[in-house]
Amino acid sequence: MSEPEPLMRLSFDDAEELWAAWAPDSEDLLARAAFDRTLRWALGMEDEGLYFRPGGWIVDLPATVVRLACAAAILAAGFQFAGLDDVDRELVIATAGLVSAMNVRRVRLAAEDRLLVERMRDQSLTDLPVSSKQARRALPRRVRDRTTREQIHDALERLVAAGVADRAPGGEYIVRAAGREAWIRVSLGDPTA
Amino acid sequence: MGGEPQLESGRYQWFGWTVSPTAGGDVSRKRLVETHEYFHRQLDDVTAFGGLVTTFAALAEARPEGTWADVRDRLQAMSDLLHETFAVGMSLLTTQRQLVRIEGYPLYDRFVGIVLRLVGANVHPWVALAALRAAALACMQGPVLALVGSEALERFDPASLERSERPNHRLVTLLSSDFPDAVAAAHERARQTHGREAWWLGSEGVGLTPESMDGEAGARSQDLHQELFGAASSALQAAGASVISLNAHHGDLAALVRRARELVPEGLIRIGALVEAPDAELLHGGALDSQTIPLSAAPRRAAVLPYGSISGLSGEGPSRHGFVTLVRPDRLRDCYELQGAPLPQASAIACLRSTVFDGEERDSVLFVVVEDPNVLRDETVPIYVSLSSSAAAAAPELAAAWMRHADPSRLSVVMDTPATAALRRWCSAGRARFRTATRRVSVAGMDVWIIAGRVEDGARRSALVVMPTTEFGARWFEAASAEDAVLDAAVVVDADLFEQESAHLDVVLNHLLLEEHVVGMGSWRR
Numbered sequence: 001m002s003e004p005e006p007l008m009r010l011s012f013d014d015a016e017e018l019w020a021a022w023a024p025d026s027e028d029l030l031a032r033a034a035f036d037r038t039l040r041w042a043l044g045m046e047d048e049g050l051y052f053r054p055g056g057w058i059v060d061l062p063a064t065v066v067r068l069a070c071a072a073a074i075l076a077a078g079f080q081f082a083g084l085d086d087v088d089r090e091l092v093i094a095t096a097g098l099v100s101a102m103n104v105r106r107v108r109l110a111a112e113d114r115l116l117v118e119r120m121r122d123q124s125l126t127d128l129p130v131s132s133k134q135a136r137r138a139l140p141r142r143v144r145d146r147t148t149r150e151q152i153h154d155a156l157e158r159l160v161a162a163g164v165a166d167r168a169p170g171g172e173y174i175v176r177a178a179g180r181e182a183w184i185r186v187s188l189g190d191p192t193a
Numbered sequence: 194m195g196g197e198p199q200l201e202s203g204r205y206q207w208f209g210w211t212v213s214p215t216a217g218g219d220v221s222r223k224r225l226v227e228t229h230e231y232f233h234r235q236l237d238d239v240t241a242f243g244g245l246v247t248t249f250a251a252l253a254e255a256r257p258e259g260t261w262a263d264v265r266d267r268l269q270a271m272s273d274l275l276h277e278t279f280a281v282g283m284s285l286l287t288t289q290r291q292l293v294r295i296e297g298y299p300l301y302d303r304f305v306g307i308v309l310r311l312v313g314a315n316v317h318p319w320v321a322l323a324a325l326r327a328a329a330l331a332c333m334q335g336p337v338l339a340l341v342g343s344e345a346l347e348r349f350d351p352a353s354l355e356r357s358e359r360p361n362h363r364l365v366t367l368l369s370s371d372f373p374d375a376v377a378a379a380h381e382r383a384r385q386t387h388g389r390e391a392w393w394l395g396s397e398g399v400g401l402t403p404e405s406m407d408g409e410a411g412a413r414s415q416d417l418h419q420e421l422f423g424a425a426s427s428a429l430q431a432a433g434a435s436v437i438s439l440n441a442h443h444g445d446l447a448a449l450v451r452r453a454r455e456l457v458p459e460g461l462i463r464i465g466a467l468v469e470a471p472d473a474e475l476l477h478g479g480a481l482d483s484q485t486i487p488l489s490a491a492p493r494r495a496a497v498l499p500y501g502s503i504s505g506l507s508g509e510g511p512s513r514h515g516f517v518t519l520v521r522p523d524r525l526r527d528c529y530e531l532q533g534a535p536l537p538q539a540s541a542i543a544c545l546r547s548t549v550f551d552g553e554e555r556d557s558v559l560f561v562v563v564e565d566p567n568v569l570r571d572e573t574v575p576i577y578v579s580l581s582s583s584a585a586a587a588a589p590e591l592a593a594a595w596m597r598h599a600d601p602s603r604l605s606v607v608m609d610t611p612a613t614a615a616l617r618r619w620c621s622a623g624r625a626r627f628r629t630a631t632r633r634v635s636v637a638g639m640d641v642w643i644i645a646g647r648v649e650d651g652a653r654r655s656a657l658v659v660m661p662t663t664e665f666g667a668r669w670f671e672a673a674s675a676e677d678a679v680l681d682a683a684v685v686v687d688a689d690l691f692e693q694e695s696a697h698l699d700v701v702l703n704h705l706l707l708e709e710h711v712v713g714m715g716s717w718r719r
Contacts, residue, residue: 054200
């Protein structure tokens with residue numbers, strides 16, 4: 001008998017992150033509704049009807065199911081963006097199963113990236129916008145001296161991809177406090193990357 | 194999560210809603226939750242698109258094996274954004290809250306944002322209420338029923354509805370139209386006209402005063418609603434959508450329901466405004482009649498045994514008694530894990546019901562099937578007979594036999610079917626009066642409101658009518674009793690009723706609240 005697939009946790013906040021990553025500036029209410037509706041349905045969270053529920057939600061499901069549900073939700077929103085609503089839910093799920101170009105794995109951070117996060121957190125440079133220049137100053141002098149602002153910029157971008165930081169207006173970044181990292185960030189790039 | 198306060202939740206399913214009767218907590222939040230569900234139902238009850246969805250929902254319920262549920266769900270997906278926006282906004286406004294995010298309910302922040310975009314952040318709640326209602330009704334009031342009318346229901350495909358006829362699309366159209374400007378202009382005019390009146394100024398914590406919906410202010414609110422419905426209709430029509438006037442869909446809806454009933458010869462149950470009370474606007478939405486209230490005290494396990502194999506009586510010493518219920522076997526199958534004898538094949542059965550204890554623990558519920566009332570004639574303890582109204586409707590002859598047998602002072606009818614229309618019917622004849630009182634009963638961590646009473650006409654008096662509800666339902670019944678002409682004339686509040694009937698109510702309510710898993714006038718579907 002094969003080992004049961006490990007469970008993966010997905011929460012309301014993760015779904016918000018997923019949407020923000022995929023459609024950061026979208027105010028398309030219909031696409032967002034399609035995303036939410038499909039995600040809830042694909043995760044098997046709701047029976048019939050309309051609910052009024054407190055709190056957000058958290059589900060622990062096999063990783064394949066979570067990944068498929070996220071893909072289906074994005075697909076449904078994509079169909080809606082394209083002007084196609086009332087697309088058969090089973091069709092969306094089936095199509096999502098074929099979509100493998102979506103990388104929803106955690107981004108691996110290099111040791112230097114983790115050092116940058118640690119130093120910024122030590123210096124309370126979290127939850128507020130900082131520039132690449134300010135971030136660089138957080139590094140120990142010996143590391144700072146051999147690191148360019150461009151390298152810091154690239155490191156901050158990796159932190160965004162990993163869900164450890166967010167982009168802020170004006171080319172700045174907001175590093176998240178410890179324990180508040182996003183679970184998931186989606187990149188629509190090379191799945192093997 | 195441990196340590197966090199338990200927040201209330203609700204669920205709406207086309208014909209009614211389910212709310213938990215958990216004791217304690219924030220009363221205002223409980224009101225918000227149930228009001229939210231009520232407005233879902235109101236929107237479906239009074240609009241063309243709502244009539245379409247609920248008719249297919251009724252078909253889905255009658256024929257779960259068919260594709261009706263898929264049609265229903267696709268129609269709902271075309272209107273869910275609007276539904277939530279309406280329910281969130283209306284429930285906030287009518288429970289005296291600001292149009293701001295609801296603490297503890299982050300899933301609905303987006304809908305608050307949509308309401309604010311639609312009606313504006315700074316308009317008076319009196320204007321916001323009329324505006325939100327007008328916008329939602331215009332979005333739901335397309336010629337959809339007439340479109341369906343031209344084809345066989347089995348072949349109806351929701352995809353055949355133009356996008357401009359889908360409520361979610363219509364909401365998005367309104368948001369980008371000049372409707373919000375029309376609301377702002379209406380607010381400014383209303384402020385100039387009414388800004389110094391007491392009902393407009395409100396009082397501490399009350400923005401939308403009862404007086405603002407009464408008399409002259411109430412009439413002006415209706416005018417404003419009509420005006421803004423016109424503005425919303427114009428905005429939608431400018432974008433290519435069709436809007437029919439309010440109530441113009443009733444003929445098409447009646448025809449659709451007729452055609453749906455032809456597909457379900459054994460009976461299509463569709464409880465909606467049109468069926469419940471075609472001539473009584475007040476009853477739209479059936480607030481009291483839509484509730485399903487899950488109870489948590491009863492054991493899940495139940496044993497069914499034939500009469501004579503075990504006593505079936507309850508209580509000890511002077512409180513020893515028999516409690517006979519007339520129930521539908523389907524409901525027993527739904528609510529309990531049954532053991533023992535198979536349930537008789539019948540639409541309703543009579544059982545002596547009691548609780549089996551294991552030490553202090555409530556272990557299981559015992560149902561001793563009694564086929565003939567006469568077999569209890571020799572019992573020496575008091576026998577209470579309690580009919581559920583759904584069982585009485587399913588087996589009227591059996592119900593009549595038990596009613597003839599029972600001591601009238603120990604006979605009750607627990608309403609689990611819509612009560613308001615029934616009460617109006619009972620009280621319409623002659624000079625009948627409904628002598629009643631309402632009490633909150635707290636038991637096993639639950640707060641349930643009980644409306645109890647007897648219909649009396651001269652020397653004749655009915656069984657004790659018991660209506661389990663929530664604070665929301667009790668308040669609604671109080672308001673309906675004052676505002677509906679028939680109920681106003683018939684309902685007589687008797688503050689001493691619970692004391693006069695205390696022995697009877699003690700028995701009925703203990704059995705009801707500790708042995709049933711679900712009560713409420715919408716619970717007959719269980």
